[in-house]
Amino acid sequence: MKTVEQTTASNTALEQSIRTILQEIGENPNREGLLDTPARVARMYREVFSQVGVNPENALTTTFEESYEGSILVKDISYFTFCEHHLIPFYGTAHIAYIPNGKIVGLSKFARLVELTAARPQVQERMTTQIAEAIWNVLKPKGVIVSLEGTHLCMCARGVKKPGSATVTIVKKGVYAEQEELCQEFQRSLTR
Ligand SMILES: Nc1nc2c(ncn2[C@@H]2O[C@H](COP(=O)(O)OP(=O)(O)OP(=O)(O)O)[C@@H](O)[C@H]2O)c(=O)[nH]1
Numbered sequence: 001m002k003t004v005e006q007t008t009a010s011n012t013a014l015e016q017s018i019r020t021i022l023q024e025i026g027e028n029p030n031r032e033g034l035l036d037t038p039a040r041v042a043r044m045y046r047e048v049f050s051q052v053g054v055n056p057e058n059a060l061t062t063t064f065e066e067s068y069e070g071s072i073l074v075k076d077i078s079y080f081t082f083c084e085h086h087l088i089p090f091y092g093t094a095h096i097a098y099i100p101n102g103k104i105v106g107l108s109k110f111a112r113l114v115e116l117t118a119a120r121p122q123v124q125e126r127m128t129t130q131i132a133e134a135i136w137n138v139l140k141p142k143g144v145i146v147s148l149e150g151t152h153l154c155m156c157a158r159g160v161k162k163p164g165s166a167t168v169t170i171v172k173k174g175v176y177a178e179q180e181e182l183c184q185e186f187q188r189s190l191t192r
Pocket residue numbers: 083084085090122123124125152154155159160
């Protein structure tokens with residue numbers, strides 16, 4: 001846990017770094033429109049990177065015993081995160097399905113899990129894996145499948161400039177890795 005003095009010092013260091021970036025791109029950080037920008041961007045970074053180093057499993061602390069034998073799908077969970085290569089957003093939707101093995105979790109916790117993995121510099125593959133592994137480790141289900149659709153601004157707004165391109169990642173564990181028909185059922189549910 002950081003002390004107030006340490007937090008203030010690192011806030012100041014973050015603000016100073018942002019001021020330096022403004023100077024280095026040829027801007028005048030002292031002009032009126034930019035005066036509050038370093039503090040504002042520092043606040044934003046603290047917000048959007050608030051879960052750096054936090055274990056994704058922390059989102060799944062409350063579980064319930066339940067003998068449900070079917071699959072559970074929570075789809076279209078929107079997310080915003082930041083590409084760790086360029087520190088600009090990628091965003092999209094997450095779809096999560098699992099087949100429990102005596103233990104379930106509140107539905108909102110999947111959205112919390114997505115939020116927790118999103119609030120840090122990310123790559124889409126690792127975010128997908130972190131979500132799947134947290135569910136696999138905590139609920140010990142028969143199977144879990146996680147799919148993320150992502151639009152990467154680093155591919156749209158700069159570099160190759162390909163707006164409209166989308167990236168899909170899928171991680172399967174347990175029976176989803178073994179039984180193709182379960183994956184097909186998952187895919188069909190997404191298109192309904
Ligand atoms: N695999 C993967 N790559 C990503 C993700 N987000 C961004 N990238 C890619 O990260 C790569 C970084 O490549 P570099 O060659 O080091 O950086 P760059 O010169 O800016 O690359 P360009 O984007 O091709 O201009 C780029 O190809 C991005 O498209 C992600 O979530 N997963």
